[in-house]
Amino acid sequence: MFMVEEYVNASKVQYQDAMDVIEEFDKEISETKGKCIDVGCGPGEVTKRLLLPKLPSGVEVVGADISKPMIDYARDKYRDEKRLSFTYLDIQTEELPNEHVGQYNNLFSFFCFHWCHNTGRTFENVWKLLRPGGTALTMFPASTEIFNAYEKLHENPRYKPYMQDVDRFVPYFHRCKDPRAALRTLLEDIGFEIQHCSRRERSCIFQNTQTLKDHVTPINPFVSRFPDQDLQEEFMDALMREMATMKIQFSKKDYSDQKELGILNRYQLLVAYIKKPSDAR
Template sequence: MEPHNYVGAHDLQRRDASDIVEEFADVFAAMHGTCIDIGCGPGTITNDIILTKLPKDANIIGADISNSMVEKARKIYKNEKRLKFFQLDIETDSLPISEMEKYDSAVSFYCLHWCQNMQNTLNNIHQLLRPGGHGLVMFISYHIGYEAYKRLQNNPRFKPYLEDTWKYIPSFQDCLNPRMTMKKMLEKTGFEVLHCSNHEKTYIYENIETLKNHMIAVNPFLDRMPDDIKNEYLNELTKQLTHDTILFKNKKDTSPGYNVLDRYKLLIAHFRKPDNSIIIER
């Protein structure tokens, strides 16, 4: 996933992050000290949306598994004294000792659906937080696009490039009760669950081309394909998605075209590490 592609097509992520920050404004207002933003990408949401809602005495550390994202963020925000970035795999089996109980709060928007081992991920978040620390996460629990990934994996034309499709399907995609499952996992980790919900959301793409640009920004397979296969795959993926979404006439566009109504589900959880909590043994 290239930083320039992501920055150019992440209006949906920005909107949903803004909604959560407003909904939990009192939580952000109480996030003093050091906050870690897990899956910060190029840092735009970290800086523009999260940092602006934190108290003036707070600073934020952006963490991302992608070194190119981290380097991009460092370059853009090198003069922001309250904002730093580093590389971290939140699913790691060996969290650096230097990061344990370092943070007063943790947030993560549009990241954890990439994690296949959610229990390991939550254990790591637990270890990152100091006793009494709060966490607030939001991630995709279901999207029809991942069903398209599954279907195209069986297409002989694309199959050689999609052998690891399962790695990019959210762990909650086929879960019957994501909210209850997440709540139980958080409690098993040792967190006090303050809020856990699973909401259906909608987003309107101005036209099919805008939808395609969004897919390019988040699709993990395109970079491994030759150009001819890439274009064919992207066209087929677009066809699959528009078949399962709602199209309606774009009245603002003077040329023929359609808006695309996308529906998906977001899982939101707010939780706290108890004051007497201890590091969980793996």
């Protein structure tokens, strides 16, 4: 993701969902000890504003992300926060940098792991980052209509050349009949002790199609590939039309002369709180 300012301005849904999970696990977070890493920290808003205040005063957090623009933004904005630092990290890399392996007592990740096409390696790397006895709290989308819309638009000859790797951006759990069961199996096979694992139905309302577009554009992996702005706009408009057919639209009171349809966005989240056994290597 390269549209940092746009993402910050249009990520209220992600921020609220992260806030809810952090509040739910308030007790566990407040008892945290040692060094922490927030994987997929993006611009650092959740790390700084939601996570850091819940942690004990002596705990430091490393925010990690694969996006250089995101990390540069976070480093600049929060450069005066002594308990917070930021680093580049690909959580699904084949080989983690040695300086991160086994260095963290706690790992957090919000709205990141659905970007990872190799889910097994992603959680294997979570294991490697943690020290024995370390914990991880993760939350990410299991299913949402935008993934179906990507697959649909991939069939269009105008867009297909720029979406050849569409499967990379449709998460594994989106195709599972029982995402929660699939996640539990994956975690158990790696060796984690599962403290909590759930699938949640969530919803939010976008005021109109434009607010939905503002929300989707900064996290769209394809739009920047199109060779000119006209084709980018055409693609995003087509994506909005496709998503609108999958969502519930409804009339709402509008005290101006213009009438707009609100858009109900429904999606599923997976939440897991897991532990690396104390005797693990």
